[in-house]
Amino acid sequence: MKKILSVAAVILVSFTLSAQASKDTIYSYLYNLLEHKEIYVNEKNAKISQIKNMLALPGINGEQRYDINHRLYNEYKTFISDSAIYYTRQNLEIAKNLNRPLLINESKLDLVSLYVIAGMYIESLDLLRSIDKRGFPDWLLIKYYDSYKQLYSYYSHNNPYTRGYIEKSNLYRDSLLSILDKKSNHYKIVYAEKLYDANRLNEAKGILRSMLDATKSDTHEKAVLAYALANTYGKEKNIGLQRYYYALSAVCDIKNAIKENASTQALASVLYKTGQLEEAYNCIRSSMEDAMFCNARLRTYEVSQIFPIIDSAYKKKIDGKNKALQLYLLLVSILSVFLIIAIVFVYRQMKKIAGIRKELYETNVRLSELNSEMHCTNDRLQLVNGELVKANASLSEANQIKETYIGHFLDLCSTYIDKLEKYQNSLNRKAMERKLDELYRMLKSRDMIDNELKELYENFDNTFLHLYPNFVEEFNSLLVAEEQFVMKPGELLNVELRIFALIRLGITDSSRIARFLHYSANTIYSYRTRVRNKAAVPRDEFENMVVKIGSPIKH
Secondary structure, three states: OHHHHHHHHHHHHHHHHHOOOOOOOHHHHHHHHHOOHHHHHHHHHHHHHHHHHHHOOOOOOHHHHHHHHHHHHHHHOOOOHHHHHHHHHHHHHHHHHHOOHHHHHHHHHHHHHHHHHOOOHHHHHHHHHOOOOOOOOHHHHHHHHHHHHHHHHHHHHHOOOOHHHHHHHHHHHHHHHHHOOOOOHHHHHHHHHHHHHOOOHHHHHHHHHHHHHHOOOOOHHHHHHHHHHHHHHHHOOOHHHHHHHHHHHHHHHHHOOOOOOOHHHHHHHHHHHOOOHHHHHHHHHHHHHHHHHHOOHHHHHHHHHHHHHHHHHHHHHHHHHHHHHHHHHHHHHHHHHHHHHHHHHHHHHHHHHHHHHHHHHHHHHHHHHHHHOOOOOHHHHHHHHHHHHHHHHHHHHHHHHHHHHHHHHHHHHHHHHHHHHHHHHHHHHHHHHOOHHHHHHHHHOOHHHHHHHHHHHHHHHHHHHHHOOOHHHHHHOOEOHHHOOOOOOOOOOOHHHHHHHHHHOOOOOHHHHHHHHOOOHHHHHHHHHHHHOOEOOOHHHHHHHHHOOOOOOOO
8 A cells, every 4th residue: 555655655656756847847847856856766676676576476487587687787778887797798608508699799789888877998808809790680779889889989989099999980870870770760860960060050950859858758879869969069168058958858858767867967077067056066066976876987987077166166155155145144143233233222201201290290390389379479489380391301302212112112112023033034044044045945936926925815705806806707608507616615707707807997907907816918918719609699798798797786
């Protein structure tokens, strides 16, 4: 039961992620995939486990074991090279025991391809030289030429002073092209590579794009085609399309659990050059993890050349953000000191006002006593009046202080205390816990915006339906029966009804509606057209009839 639930969860997450993939969102989709690589690794391991279980079946013969090992070789080849080598070496022994020359040579060529990935060039060349290709069928001869081509290509790539090996690789590529079926994808990919080397870039792009368009699912071949196309655009200095196709290739590699890949590393280099340091760092880190997981020495060497550069630039950026954060904390602390001073000042002013009020009260009492004493002399009365004038002047001054400072500082205190408590608590907590990545993700999160939008739309729906409680029923009466809207539980209005609710309120401009609902104007226009096409009344009169729906209730 747990296994079924686990598989269901994997399928659900994979479907959710796949639904997001489009040309406009390929980068955010890729960065999401980088955080969920383990889903596809688990799928790969589950598939490999099923194949391994076949080896435990009783009574399988040598040829059957060879076929099962070969399937494991294909699964492990770009996943874990050491395991692929292990099962291929077993196959070589099985083929020798069966005395099957073709299987022996096939296993040797499989080992060559793995040794090349692992950077074991001498071992690869020794194996190739031990093979006599005479009498090979075409399928094995293709493998033979392709192995030589890859060996010399990889070796020359990592040894820039060995020009002769590039020429040898090209010669074996020509031999490979001479026996491949010209209609096959293998031929087209190799031929496009030749066109690329000859700087016939438009022809190469034409072949690769047509093959890529014909590939519907995110297969490993699609990753290869996208990577080759990215290299072609890179040679043309078209950074935008180069970056896009590297990202597309990386997406396919992740979804196929291809650990021996070059796309993520290449994308990291382009992102670094365009100043996208955080994204470049995430890609190069993922590429290093994949290379080490696969034990692909060539990829590990390539990644190690650029990783320190990107890592250093990324750390400088983080240091700069940390300094800015420290400065902000300092400013908050200074504001806190000023706020405390303001509170003390207000408190003192309030005490002073209280004292003045007390003095005024005592003066009034004295005045009453003096007024009751008719025998007081005129001089005494003038003295008392003088004291009253002074007291009133003091009270006026106190009232002016109260009006000027108390309202201002109390508002200021209330506002800043709330803000500073929130900011200071949040910043202190993140600073003390040193959760900078979490802080940056929180700052970039759209959760608050989405929640505010949701609350805005709920308030709009409630207010509108209080004004026009029968709007949904009357709106549905304008539509054909099978196209009428049925609200989900807890739902007041959906997007289409909300658009026409705004039209009912007199907002007919698609741009204004789009800004309110956070859609593009084209999307709003499409919604309006789609609903008009469902009308049971003349389409030209539909929106005019919507405007006439109901009358607002007077509250």
